[in-house]
Amino acid sequence: MNLRLSGVSSSGDTQKGGSENTATGRASDTWKLLIVDDEPEIHTVTQMALARFQFGGKRLSFLNAYSAAEAAAMIEANPDIAVAIIDVVMETDDAGLRLVEQIRNEMGNGNIRIILRTGQPGQAPERSVIAEYDINDYKEKTELTAQKLFTAMYAALRAYRDIRALDINRMGLKSVIEASAAIFKTRALSNFAQGVLEQLTSLLFLEPEAVYCHADGLAAVPNDAKVEIVAATGRFAPFVGRDGKNVLDPDILEAIENARRNRSHRFEPGKIYIAYFRTESGSENILCVKGDMQEQGKTHELLDLFCRNVSIAFENLHLQDNLLTEITVREEAEKAAEILARLPAEAPNPVLRISSDGVILYANGRSSPLLDVWGAGVGQKIPPVWRHRLKYVFKSGRQSEIEVTCDDRIFELTMAPVVEADYVNIYGRDITESKRAQERVEYMAHHDALTHLPNRFYFQERLPRELEAARRSGKKVALLQIDLDMFKEVNDVYGHDVGDLLLKDVSTRLKETVRSCDTVVRLGGDEFAVIAPDLGELDSAAILAQRIVDCMAAHFRYDKTVLQVGCSIGITTFPDDSLDPTELQKNADLAMYQAKDDGRNTYHFYDAVMHERILERRFLENEIRHALDNDKLDLYYQPKISFESGRIVGAEALIRWHHPDRGMIPPMEFIPIAERCGLISRIGEWVLETACAQAQRWRQAGLGLDNIAVNVSAAQFRNGDLGDIIDRILQSTGLEPEILELEITETTVMQEMDIIVEMLASLKKLGVGVAIDDFGTGYSSLAYLRRLPLTKIKIDRSFVTDILENQDASVVANAIISLGHSLNLKLVAEGIEKPDQAAFLAEKGCQEGQGYLFGRPMPSEDFQALLAAGQVYEKN
Numbered sequence: 001m002n003l004r005l006s007g008v009s010s011s012g013d014t015q016k017g018g019s020e021n022t023a024t025g026r027a028s029d030t031w032k033l034l035i036v037d038d039e040p041e042i043h044t045v046t047q048m049a050l051a052r053f054q055f056g057g058k059r060l061s062f063l064n065a066y067s068a069a070e071a072a073a074m075i076e077a078n079p080d081i082a083v084a085i086i087d088v089v090m091e092t093d094d095a096g097l098r099l100v101e102q103i104r105n106e107m108g109n110g111n112i113r114i115i116l117r118t119g120q121p122g123q124a125p126e127r128s129v130i131a132e133y134d135i136n137d138y139k140e141k142t143e144l145t146a147q148k149l150f151t152a153m154y155a156a157l158r159a160y161r162d163i164r165a166l167d168i169n170r171m172g173l174k175s176v177i178e179a180s181a182a183i184f185k186t187r188a189l190s191n192f193a194q195g196v197l198e199q200l201t202s203l204l205f206l207e208p209e210a211v212y213c214h215a216d217g218l219a220a221v222p223n224d225a226k227v228e229i230v231a232a233t234g235r236f237a238p239f240v241g242r243d244g245k246n247v248l249d250p251d252i253l254e255a256i257e258n259a260r261r262n263r264s265h266r267f268e269p270g271k272i273y274i275a276y277f278r279t280e281s282g283s284e285n286i287l288c289v290k291g292d293m294q295e296q297g298k299t300h301e302l303l304d305l306f307c308r309n310v311s312i313a314f315e316n317l318h319l320q321d322n323l324l325t326e327i328t329v330r331e332e333a334e335k336a337a338e339i340l341a342r343l344p345a346e347a348p349n350p351v352l353r354i355s356s357d358g359v360i361l362y363a364n365g366r367s368s369p370l371l372d373v374w375g376a377g378v379g380q381k382i383p384p385v386w387r388h389r390l391k392y393v394f395k396s397g398r399q400s401e402i403e404v405t406c407d408d409r410i411f412e413l414t415m416a417p418v419v420e421a422d423y424v425n426i427y428g429r430d431i432t433e434s435k436r437a438q439e440r441v442e443y444m445a446h447h448d449a450l451t452h453l454p455n456r457f458y459f460q461e462r463l464p465r466e467l468e469a470a471r472r473s474g475k476k477v478a479l480l481q482i483d484l485d486m487f488k489e490v491n492d493v494y495g496h497d498v499g500d501l502l503l504k505d506v507s508t509r510l511k512e513t514v515r516s517c518d519t520v521v522r523l524g525g526d527e528f529a530v531i532a533p534d535l536g537e538l539d540s541a542a543i544l545a546q547r548i549v550d551c552m553a554a555h556f557r558y559d560k561t562v563l564q565v566g567c568s569i570g571i572t573t574f575p576d577d578s579l580d581p582t583e584l585q586k587n588a589d590l591a592m593y594q595a596k597d598d599g600r601n602t603y604h605f606y607d608a609v610m611h612e613r614i615l616e617r618r619f620l621e622n623e624i625r626h627a628l629d630n631d632k633l634d635l636y637y638q639p640k641i642s643f644e645s646g647r648i649v650g651a652e653a654l655i656r657w658h659h660p661d662r663g664m665i666p667p668m669e670f671i672p673i674a675e676r677c678g679l680i681s682r683i684g685e686w687v688l689e690t691a692c693a694q695a696q697r698w699r700q701a702g703l704g705l706d707n708i709a710v711n712v713s714a715a716q717f718r719n720g721d722l723g724d725i726i727d728r729i730l731q732s733t734g735l736e737p738e739i740l741e742l743e744i745t746e747t748t749v750m751q752e753m754d755i756i757v758e759m760l761a762s763l764k765k766l767g768v769g770v771a772i773d774d775f776g777t778g779y780s781s782l783a784y785l786r787r788l789p790l791t792k793i794k795i796d797r798s799f800v801t802d803i804l805e806n807q808d809a810s811v812v813a814n815a816i817i818s819l820g821h822s823l824n825l826k827l828v829a830e831g832i833e834k835p836d837q838a839a840f841l842a843e844k845g846c847q848e849g850q851g852y853l854f855g856r857p858m859p860s861e862d863f864q865a866l867l868a869a870g871q872v873y874e875k876n
């Protein structure tokens with residue numbers, strides 16, 4: 001017979017090898033039997049013999065494999081095969097035995113029961129092999145009678161069932177052990193119940209698919225309450241924790257609902273068993289097991305017991321959980337209350353409670369400074385002024401802050417009224433450090449770091465306040481702006497350290513000199529200001545200013561250094577000069593400027609005329625600067641003639657400024673302004689350079705100019721670099737030094753005697769000539785002339801003009817000429833307009849003359865023409 005089965009069923013239907021034949025239901029309804037044999041007839045015979053076989057209410061389902069390899073794959077795919085009947089001789093003589101070895105050792109399947117079959121007795125395995133590989137039975141093919149197969153199958157399946165039961169028990173016990181570790185946790189109870197369920201179903205030979213559910217029977221609509229799956233086995237296991245209504249089979253759900261409705265166990269014959277238990281608290285507990293339990297009264301009892309016990313355990317656990325939670329919450333609350341109660345006592349700051357009528361109800365340890373201030377303790381009343389303040393806070397119902405100084409500490413108190421409890425809580429904060437830091441920052445922002453006097457920022461805040469106060473009181477305020485006269489020089493000569501000391505001492509003197517109500521500020525550099533409020537008459541401001549001038553005039557001594565600085569003060573008054581603080585500051589500045597013009601070391605009141613003049617001067621300063629920058633200045637030349645020859649022997653260079661709008665601006669008007677604003681050095685350098693270059697050009701042109709005179713201001717001497725400048729110019733122009741003559745006024749010499757003596761000496765070394773201009777106007781002792789390295793004296797125009805009409809003038813002119821002769825200095829007379837004047841001077845021994853008579857100052861081209869003409873002035 002060459003029939004090969006392709007499958008098997010419990011009723012004998014066959015299925016293709018490698019898969020299971022389940023014609024009547026799922027695998028769990030049958031015992032799986034694997035037939036392994038290379039002879040297809042054996043498969044057919046075996047299946048026919050066992051077609052009606054049943055064990056434990058279940059029939060067989062057949063799987064067919066025709067080689068050892070095929071069988072191995074099938075066992076791998078179906079771990080729940082209960083029995084395998086294996087032919088020993090297949091691909092090889094011992095293929096069956098190798099398969100057994102593979103099943104047990106490689107696959108680790110110890111559950112499957114094995115019945116070996118062989119064609120001949122000689123192929124039987126040895127006893128040791130039967131024992132080692134746990135082979136259930138060994139039959140020769142001739143023994144394959146239905147009777148013998150039945151017996152072998154019964155024995156094999158019983159063994160398989162026991163082994164499986166043990167297996168499941170093992171798993172159940174494992175769950176029990178795991179669960180016991182955490183039995184007091186709801187999830188652990190679920191595990192525990194699951195373990196018990198698995199054991200129960202296994203021990204009672206029920207299907208391993210059971211569900212234990214829990215529902216809240218007291219829910220508003222009990223039937224709508226969740227039916228929570230607490231424990232489940234088999235295919236329901238993944239549903240633990242979920243609502244059974246959503247995941248269970250409809251037939252199971254229906255059975256559960258029936259049980260709940262009737263509040264009793266339900267038994268659906270042959271199908272489902274429901275154990276129902278309702279606890280006293282109303283929770284419903286349902287155990288649902290599938291399987292045929294018609295005959296098993298004991299089983300029902302066990303399941304009921306399980307349901308009841310787990311329900312009670314479950315409920316107890318919940319109660320315990322609740323209790324534990326309650327206890328924990330209470331303990332936590334008590335702990336928190338205790339901590340809270342200690343909080344104010346342990347707080348690092350004052351905490352107090354005061355009743356609305358001012359009695360101290362509570363005060364922590366840190367409150368003692370406050371209690372000291374109040375002179376009261378707990379149970380006593382705070383002072384009336386504080387009671388009043390507290391009452392106000394209480395009435396407002398709003399939190400309020402107040403600062404209190406207790407000894408040397410500053411507290412910020414937050415007063416928080418609790419109106420319903422009739423008291424006010426006070427929370428203090430020691431803000432001493434932050435307050436001091438804040439004060440320090442404020443102080444630094446408003447004070448000068450060197451002198452510690454208030455600074456300009458402070459001044460700008462303070463002045464408007466003083467003015468406002470004066471406006472209300474109807475008094476005057478004087479604003480004095482003070483500028484040190486020689487501060488720059490002190491700094492330059494003695495260095496900044498001495499400069500700093502001087503500023504500090506000036507500050508001290510100022511503070512000592514003013515009234516206590518006056519404010520002294522340092523505006524910056526060597527500028528100070530005094531705000532003097534409450535002034536009666538302007539005299540008071542003048543008196544104050546004079547006191548300051550006097551105190552500054554006194555010497556400052558630093559070791560061996562003695563300094564005399566002096567100051568210039570500008571004064572303006574509110575409300576006379578202005579009501580506006582900014583304008584007053586400008587006024588004081590202008591007045592101070594004027595005081596400096598007045599010769600320094602004095603004070604000057606602001607007035608409107610002065611204001612105009614200063615504005616004009618500032619305008620001109622800008623214009624001069626512009627003219628210089630844009631090459632708009634010009635040099636004119638006025639001839640000097642020799643009385644001896646009547647020829648032009650020299651020229652005086654005189655600056656000219658043609659202003660585009662104002663026309664010609666005389667040097668006497670703009671030179672002093674240029675001197676004040678510091679532009680004179682640049683102008684002087686330009687004049688020197690232009691004049692020397694021009695003179696050299698004329699000389700190189702053979703025009704015979706022996707002398708070019710240039711006016712030099714005191715400021716140019718003061719700068720100290722005049723010698724270098726002249727040297728450079730002579731070098732660059734190539735003019736011989738002897739040709740250049742510097743003219744210095746007598747007044748300049750008198751002002752800067754020491755500097756000029758020194759400077760002239762070095763200039764003389766260069767070979768440059770020096771003439772003293774406007775001689776005779778200074779009324780100074782003629783003796784100083786001896787000290788000066790002069791080359792020429794210029795007789796001032798005022799004497800020349802009157803020389804014929806005024807006896808005094810001719811006497812002075814005569815005296816100057818004799819002095820010049822005795823000092824061996826050349827003499828030149830300026831301002832000669834008339835021939836008689838020239839004749840007189842020439843006759844008295846004056847060598848040279850200059851004046852309109854010989855030529856006015858003129859542009860270079862005109863002068864050049866004059867020179868070229870070689871004009872000779874005839875003597876009378």
Ligand SMILES: Nc1nc2c(ncn2[C@@H]2O[C@@H]3COP(=O)(O)O[C@H]4[C@@H](O)[C@H](n5cnc6c(=O)[nH]c(N)nc65)O[C@@H]4COP(=O)(O)O[C@H]3[C@H]2O)c(=O)[nH]1
Pocket residue numbers: 638653654655666667668671684687710711712713743773774797830831832833850851852853857
């Ligand atoms: N009435 C009359 N006046 C005569 C006669 N002869 C000359 N003058 C004028 O007398 C002034 C002579 O110059 P100074 O005494 O040096 O006096 C000069 C000098 O001190 C100063 N100055 C002129 N140019 C410069 C310069 O480049 N640098 C400096 N530092 N000062 C200058 O300006 C002053 C005035 O200069 P200027 O207006 O050019 O006036 C010149 C000139 O025009 C005359 O016969 N009659």
